Amino acid sequence: MTQILLKNGQVYQERQLVPGDLLIVDGKIAAIGEHLEQPGQTVIDLTGKVILPGLVDVHVHFRDPGQTAKETVATGSAAAAQGGYTTVCAMPNVTPVPNTPVQLAKLVQANQEQGQVSVCQYAPVTVDETTEQLVDFAGMQAAGAIGFSNDGVGIQSAKTMYDAMVGIAKTGLPLAAHVEDHALMAGGVMNAGPRAQALGLPGAVSVAETSQLARDLELARVTGVHYHVCHVSTARSVALIRRAKADGVHVTAEVSPHHLLLNDEMIQADDPLFKMNPPLRSSTDAQALLAGLQDGTIDMIATDHAPHTKADKGTSFTDGAFGITGLETAFPLLYTKLVAPGTVSLADLLDWMSFNPSRIFSLLTAPKLHVGSIANLSLWDLEADRQLTVHDLKSKGTNTPFLGTHVVAEHVNTICAGQVVD
Ligand SMILES: NC(=O)N[C@@H](CC(=O)O)C(=O)O
Numbered sequence: 001m002t003q004i005l006l007k008n009g010q011v012y013q014e015r016q017l018v019p020g021d022l023l024i025v026d027g028k029i030a031a032i033g034e035h036l037e038q039p040g041q042t043v044i045d046l047t048g049k050v051i052l053p054g055l056v057d058v059h060v061h062f063r064d065p066g067q068t069a070k071e072t073v074a075t076g077s078a079a080a081a082q083g084g085y086t087t088v089c090a091m092p093n094v095t096p097v098p099n100t101p102v103q104l105a106k107l108v109q110a111n112q113e114q115g116q117v118s119v120c121q122y123a124p125v126t127v128d129e130t131t132e133q134l135v136d137f138a139g140m141q142a143a144g145a146i147g148f149s150n151d152g153v154g155i156q157s158a159k160t161m162y163d164a165m166v167g168i169a170k171t172g173l174p175l176a177a178h179v180e181d182h183a184l185m186a187g188g189v190m191n192a193g194p195r196a197q198a199l200g201l202p203g204a205v206s207v208a209e210t211s212q213l214a215r216d217l218e219l220a221r222v223t224g225v226h227y228h229v230c231h232v233s234t235a236r237s238v239a240l241i242r243r244a245k246a247d248g249v250h251v252t253a254e255v256s257p258h259h260l261l262l263n264d265e266m267i268q269a270d271d272p273l274f275k276m277n278p279p280l281r282s283s284t285d286a287q288a289l290l291a292g293l294q295d296g297t298i299d300m301i302a303t304d305h306a307p308h309t310k311a312d313k314g315t316s317f318t319d320g321a322f323g324i325t326g327l328e329t330a331f332p333l334l335y336t337k338l339v340a341p342g343t344v345s346l347a348d349l350l351d352w353m354s355f356n357p358s359r360i361f362s363l364l365t366a367p368k369l370h371v372g373s374i375a376n377l378s379l380w381d382l383e384a385d386r387q388l389t390v391h392d393l394k395s396k397g398t399n400t401p402f403l404g405t406h407v408v409a410e411h412v413n414t415i416c417a418g419q420v421v422d
């Protein structure tokens with residue numbers, strides 16, 4: 001029997017922090033209360049610290065197999081643990097793409113063996129993500145896929161998307177869509193607008209996202225699939241999703257920390273650390289994304305953790321790869337920028353970063369802190385006064401524009417199924 005007693009913390013209970021102890025026995029929460037004692041246990045003193053549910057991220061890239069110089073399941077899941085995440089969902093844009101149930105089952109097994117936290121796996125929608133040939137949806141589900149996505153590429157043909165939705169609807173799993181019309185993107189590397197013009201960089205128009213989103217929402221309405229929108233970036237996308245939800249479409253959506261906290265006016269120079277898909281939009285867009293979370297149009301926050309080597313990230317917007325990392329920095333940043341100033345409550349942030357993704361993706365992570373549930377916990381100091389540095393990063397990727405940012409949240413430990421994983 002393994003026992004861990006978390007003493008003198010503040011435990012997240014019924015949307016509040018309540019002073020107390022939490023006892024873990026054999027991977028499960030055995031008791032929550034004041035002055036708990038248990039002979040022979042490991043004690044972690046959490047005076048001045050908080051015990052929160054483990055965070056859940058439905059959108060990460062672990063590059064394993066195929067690009068393990070950027071990340072592996074081991075390093076990516078270590079980054080997740082450092083960020084307080086106990087469950088993450090890995091996108092299938094690895095090399096080779098897991099096109100068959102047999103390949104997917106291997107990935108699922110590797111995730112289980114090498115993951116420090118629970119690493120769930122998406123299957124692709126089409127073979128290699130780039131073709132129009134649908135994968136075996138039922139087979140992928142049986143092999144352990146938690147959803148389907150061609151993230152990184154998107155699905156350009158309406159017919160392919162329609163057929164995919166009809167097939168995926170039968171599984172009940174979500175179809176997570178990277179909505180970007182390639183032709184309308186026209187090689188853009190940052191948001192089209194005054195800032196792109198000032199920097200002399202090719203702009204990517206918002207309508208590349210919204211036109212494909214509008215198409216998909218109508219296809220989702222007709223097919224009844226669970227359609228999940230990845231990394232929503234524009235105010236107009238929020239409006240389209242809001243209307244579709246009111247129409248009864250089974251649509252859910254995520255937003256990334258960077259689209260909430262940054263905007264294109266903050267891009268001071270031709271710096272590829274600000275380069276990602278979709279691009280950082282205007283401050284008006286960022287405000288609409290937060291409003292979308294607050295009124296329930298956007299359901300959750302997902303990092304889109306996208307590690308790259310220094311060589312691949314390049315030195316400019318023109319030669320650098322798209323994507324930034326996010327697992328280690330998401331909670332400290334969002335707590336600092338949104339909760340500490342009183343803009344949103346801790347309870348709302350935890351809904352967006354833990355409870356909603358877990359429930360909506362049926363991840364069975366039981367993140368509610370109840371006696372009898374799996375001990376998936378993140379332990380934090382919420383009164384720190386520090387800057388994010390490279391020492392906070394466990395990922396192989398250091399491609400984040402947030403290093404040097406002041407934060408008040410500092411990671412203490414992450415407990416995954418009752419095990420202290422870092
Ligand atoms: N977000 C990115 O800019 N890049 C992602 C792909 C993706 O999320 O579309 C990647 O895999 O690097």
Ligand SMILES: [Zn+2]
Nearest residue numbers: 151152178230
């Ligand atoms: Zn994407």
Ligand SMILES: [Zn+2]
Nearest residue numbers: 091151152304
């Ligand atoms: Zn992605």
